[in-house]
Amino acid sequence: MKEKLFALDIGTRSVVGIILEKEHDSYNIIDIFSQEHSERAMLDGQIHDVLAVSKVISDIKSQLEEVHGPFKEVSVAAAGRALKTERAEMTINIGGKPMLKREDILHLEFSAVQEAQTIIAKQNTTQSTYYCVGYSVLYYRLDGQELGSLIDQSGDEASVEIIATFLPKVVVESLLAALKRADLEMQALTLEPIAAINVLIPASMRRLNVALVDIGAGTSDIALTDSGTVIAYGMVPIAGDEITESISDSLLLDFPLAEQAKRDLANQEHIMVTDILGFVNEFPREEIIQNIHPALDRLAEAISTEILALNNAIAPRAVMLIGGGSQTPDLPRLLAQKLNLPENRVAIRGIDAIQNLKISDTIQKGPELVTPIGIAIAADKNPIQYISVTVDDRPIRMFDMKRTNVGDCLLAAGLRISKLYGKPGMAKIVHINGQQIMLPGKQGEKSLITLNGVETSLDTEVKNADVIMTTKGADGEPAMTRIKDLLDGQITRTVTVNGTEHRISASITRNGETVTGDEFVEDHDQIVCHLPGTIQKLIKELQLPELLASLEPYSFHLNGKEIQLPALAGRITKNGLETKLAYSFEDGDEIEITTMAPPKLGDxxxxxxxxxxxxxxxxxxxxxxxxxxxxxxxxxxxxxxxxxxxxxxxxxxxxxxxxxxxxxxxxxxxxxxxxxxxxxxxxxxxxxxxxxxxxxxxxxxxxxxxxxxxxxxxx
Known part of the structure; x- marks a missing residue:
C-alpha cells in the first residue's frame, strides 16, 4: 500500500494543505487545498491566535478527509523568519599549552555558540528559550592571524568567530497547541527555508553561496546557503501585496481584481479589466509594468538590501525565487540589476524543478507550491524529532534538528563549556625596573566527558536515553620562571665603539639583594637590572666623556645671544646608519662617533x-x-x-x-x-x-x- 503524507504550510495570510503519495523514492501530488485566515492570527511566522489558526487547520483537514479519509498526523514547518542568527567570537589563552587538538577546538567553538546564545537572550525581552539548530565557523585566528584550521597549531592566543542559528521554543509550542486543537499530532517538523532548499538544491550544490527568496503576500523570506549549510535567515515586510496595491491605485481596481490582473501580467500581452466606475479598459502589459515600476523597484531594493546585509555585503552566486509573489513581472531582472548579477543568475523555480515528483496536468506548477511540497518531502526525509538524554544526572529534552552530538547536549543543559577546563595555575606578579609583569600559570587540563560510561568527545553523536557525565579538568600549576628568562637571557652585551670592543655586564638585584639570574622568581619580587639602555648611558659607563663632548650641539654667542647649530655637531652611527644618543643598542652593535670640523664664517x-x-x-x-x-x-x-x-x-x-x-x-x-x-x-x-x-x-x-x-x- 502506498504511503500518504499530509503536510500543512501555515503562512501569514493563508494555510495550504497538501497530500502526497509516496512510492519508494518518488512522490505524487494527490490533492491540495488552501484557505485564508479570517483574521490576523499570524504575524511574521508566529502564531498569535492559536484558536483562529486551529479553526483554519480544522477546516482544511475536514475538506481533505471527505475525499481521502481521516488523518491523525501532519507534518508542519517553522517559518524561517522565526529563526534568529547571531555572530559571536571567543578567545582563549593557549600560551604554554601543547598543540591544539580537535577537542580543544570544539570546546572553543561551543563556547562561542554559548556566547551567541547569551547575546540572543539579552536581546529578547520575552525571556523565550532558544534551541540552537546549527552553527558555522566563519574564522579561526591564531595570535590575530586568520587561519584555515587550528588543529596542531600553537601560539599565545586562539580565537574563533561563528554564526549560530536559534529557534524560539514558543514557535514550536504554539504549533503543537494549534494542531492539538484540530485533533492532529505533529508527525514531523522542519524549517520552511530548509524544506524549500532541500527539494530545490541537491546536496552536491549546497556548498554554493545561494539565496532562496520566498515571496508571499505580506513578507518576503530569505535564506542563504554556503559551505553545505544554511548560514542566515532574514525577512522584509514587503511582498506581493505591495504590487497588487500599486495596480489597484493605477487602474482604479478593487483588490481582488488587481490581484487577478497581476497574475495575468505573467502570461498575457494585453490585460482587460473593469474599474470601480464600471468602465472596461484594455491595457498593454508594458504600460502597466511601467506604471507600477516604483513599487517593483521598492520590492527589489528591499530584498536585495536584506540579501547583502545577511551575506556580508557580497552578492550570492545565484538567487532562486519561489512563492506566489515571485511571479511579479520584471522582478527577477530588477533583482539581478541591484545585486550586479547576470540576469540568468536570478530565476523563478516552480515545483517542476523538484526531483522525483510526479505532477498531474490538473496541478499548477508554479512557485507558490514549492514550500508546501518541500515541507511534506523534507519532513518525511529529514524529520526533526525530540530525544531525551541525561547530563550529570539531569534529564534534558533535545530538539533533534540535525546530527545531535555531546556538545549540543551540554549547551542545552546550560553547562559553560569554558568552565569544564581546569583553572589556570596561580599567576605571579613581579616588578622589573619598576614595570609590573604578570606571569601566567600553566593551563588547566581539559574535562573528562563520558557517554554511557565511556570517555568521549564533544562531537560524538548521541541517541535517545544516552547518559552524559562531565568531570572538571585538573587545575594548572603555578608559574615557574627564572629571573634571567624574564630578562630575555641577555644580561651581557658586547659592543664596539670607534673600533674598540667593550663587554658590558648587567648587575641584578632581587628585593635589594644581588643575584645571579638563575633563581626562580617569587610573587611580588622587586627585580632591578642595571644595564645601559641607551648609547649615551653606554658612553658614560665606558667613561669616554670626550666622545660625548664632541656630540654636544655646536654653539657660539652672537651679539650676546647663544646660537645653536645642531647640524654642525658631531655625527653618530650604529652599524653604518645614523642614530642618536637616546637610541638603544644591541649585542654586537658597532658604534662610530665622528667630530665635525669647525665651520667658516660664510657657512x-x-x-x-x-x-x-x-x-x-x-x-x-x-x-x-x-x-x-x-x-x-x-x-x-x-x-x-x-x-x-x-x-x-x-x-x-x-x-x-x-x-x-x-x-x-x-x-x-x-x-x-x-x-x-x-x-x-x-x-x-x-x-x-x-x-x-x-x-x-x-x-x-x-x-x-x-x-x-x-x-x-x-x-
Missing part, C-alpha cells in the same frame, strides 16, 4: 640666513659689471672677519647689519676704471638705458650704463 652666515653682501649685475660700456655692497660685518674681539675665518664653538661675535639700499649711477665708479679722453675739455654725459641721467639716478639689475665724451668744435 655660519648661510645657516643663519644672514645676507653678507648685496649685489646687482649691470652693463657698463656693454660689459657686465657686478655691483656689490657689504650688508653685514662680523667682528671677534673688535677684529673684522672675512667669510673664510674659522668660527670655534664658544666664540663671541658681534654683528652689524645694514638695510639694503638701491645702487645709484655713481656706484659704478667703485668697480670700473674710467678712460678719460686725451683731448678736449673732459666734458661728459651720463647715459642709462639710452637716456641721459645723473650720478644720483637709481640703478636696477640689468641696466645698461655709458659715459659719453662729446667733442667741442673751435669757434
Amino acid at each position: 655660519v652666515a648661510k645657516k643663519l640666513n644672514i645676507q653678507h653682501t648685496f649685489t646687482a649685475p649691470v652693463f657698463f660700456e656693454d660689459k657686465q659689471v657686478m655691483l656689490s655692497r657689504k650688508l653685514a660685518e662680523f667682528r671677534r674681539d673688535d677684529v673684522l672677519l672675512d667669510e673664510n675665518e674659522v668660527i670655534h664653538a664658544g666664540d663671541s661675535l658681534a654683528l652689524i647689519q645694514q638695510e639694503p639700499e638701491p645702487f645709484i649711477f655713481q656706484d659704478i665708479f667703485r668697480h670700473v676704471v674710467i678712460d678719460f679722453p686725451h683731448q678736449g675739455n673732459n666734458r661728459f654725459i651720463l647715459i642709462k638705458n639710452e637716456q641721459e641721467t645723473t650720478f644720483q639716478e637709481k640703478v636696477s639689475p640689468g641696466d645698461r650704463l655709458k659715459i659719453l665724451w662729446p667733442t667741442i668744435k673751435n669757434e
Whole structure:
C-alpha cells in the first residue's frame, strides 16, 4: 500500500494543505487545498491566535478527509523568519599549552555558540528559550592571524568567530497547541527555508553561496546557503501585496481584481479589466509594468538590501525565487540589476524543478507550491524529532534538528563549556625596573566527558536515553620562571665603539639583594637590572666623556645671544646608519662617533640666513659689471672677519647689519676704471638705458650704463 503524507504550510495570510503519495523514492501530488485566515492570527511566522489558526487547520483537514479519509498526523514547518542568527567570537589563552587538538577546538567553538546564545537572550525581552539548530565557523585566528584550521597549531592566543542559528521554543509550542486543537499530532517538523532548499538544491550544490527568496503576500523570506549549510535567515515586510496595491491605485481596481490582473501580467500581452466606475479598459502589459515600476523597484531594493546585509555585503552566486509573489513581472531582472548579477543568475523555480515528483496536468506548477511540497518531502526525509538524554544526572529534552552530538547536549543543559577546563595555575606578579609583569600559570587540563560510561568527545553523536557525565579538568600549576628568562637571557652585551670592543655586564638585584639570574622568581619580587639602555648611558659607563663632548650641539654667542647649530655637531652611527644618543643598542652593535670640523664664517652666515653682501649685475660700456655692497660685518674681539675665518664653538661675535639700499649711477665708479679722453675739455654725459641721467639716478639689475665724451668744435 502506498504511503500518504499530509503536510500543512501555515503562512501569514493563508494555510495550504497538501497530500502526497509516496512510492519508494518518488512522490505524487494527490490533492491540495488552501484557505485564508479570517483574521490576523499570524504575524511574521508566529502564531498569535492559536484558536483562529486551529479553526483554519480544522477546516482544511475536514475538506481533505471527505475525499481521502481521516488523518491523525501532519507534518508542519517553522517559518524561517522565526529563526534568529547571531555572530559571536571567543578567545582563549593557549600560551604554554601543547598543540591544539580537535577537542580543544570544539570546546572553543561551543563556547562561542554559548556566547551567541547569551547575546540572543539579552536581546529578547520575552525571556523565550532558544534551541540552537546549527552553527558555522566563519574564522579561526591564531595570535590575530586568520587561519584555515587550528588543529596542531600553537601560539599565545586562539580565537574563533561563528554564526549560530536559534529557534524560539514558543514557535514550536504554539504549533503543537494549534494542531492539538484540530485533533492532529505533529508527525514531523522542519524549517520552511530548509524544506524549500532541500527539494530545490541537491546536496552536491549546497556548498554554493545561494539565496532562496520566498515571496508571499505580506513578507518576503530569505535564506542563504554556503559551505553545505544554511548560514542566515532574514525577512522584509514587503511582498506581493505591495504590487497588487500599486495596480489597484493605477487602474482604479478593487483588490481582488488587481490581484487577478497581476497574475495575468505573467502570461498575457494585453490585460482587460473593469474599474470601480464600471468602465472596461484594455491595457498593454508594458504600460502597466511601467506604471507600477516604483513599487517593483521598492520590492527589489528591499530584498536585495536584506540579501547583502545577511551575506556580508557580497552578492550570492545565484538567487532562486519561489512563492506566489515571485511571479511579479520584471522582478527577477530588477533583482539581478541591484545585486550586479547576470540576469540568468536570478530565476523563478516552480515545483517542476523538484526531483522525483510526479505532477498531474490538473496541478499548477508554479512557485507558490514549492514550500508546501518541500515541507511534506523534507519532513518525511529529514524529520526533526525530540530525544531525551541525561547530563550529570539531569534529564534534558533535545530538539533533534540535525546530527545531535555531546556538545549540543551540554549547551542545552546550560553547562559553560569554558568552565569544564581546569583553572589556570596561580599567576605571579613581579616588578622589573619598576614595570609590573604578570606571569601566567600553566593551563588547566581539559574535562573528562563520558557517554554511557565511556570517555568521549564533544562531537560524538548521541541517541535517545544516552547518559552524559562531565568531570572538571585538573587545575594548572603555578608559574615557574627564572629571573634571567624574564630578562630575555641577555644580561651581557658586547659592543664596539670607534673600533674598540667593550663587554658590558648587567648587575641584578632581587628585593635589594644581588643575584645571579638563575633563581626562580617569587610573587611580588622587586627585580632591578642595571644595564645601559641607551648609547649615551653606554658612553658614560665606558667613561669616554670626550666622545660625548664632541656630540654636544655646536654653539657660539652672537651679539650676546647663544646660537645653536645642531647640524654642525658631531655625527653618530650604529652599524653604518645614523642614530642618536637616546637610541638603544644591541649585542654586537658597532658604534662610530665622528667630530665635525669647525665651520667658516660664510657657512655660519648661510645657516643663519644672514645676507653678507648685496649685489646687482649691470652693463657698463656693454660689459657686465657686478655691483656689490657689504650688508653685514662680523667682528671677534673688535677684529673684522672675512667669510673664510674659522668660527670655534664658544666664540663671541658681534654683528652689524645694514638695510639694503638701491645702487645709484655713481656706484659704478667703485668697480670700473674710467678712460678719460686725451683731448678736449673732459666734458661728459651720463647715459642709462639710452637716456641721459645723473650720478644720483637709481640703478636696477640689468641696466645698461655709458659715459659719453662729446667733442667741442673751435669757434
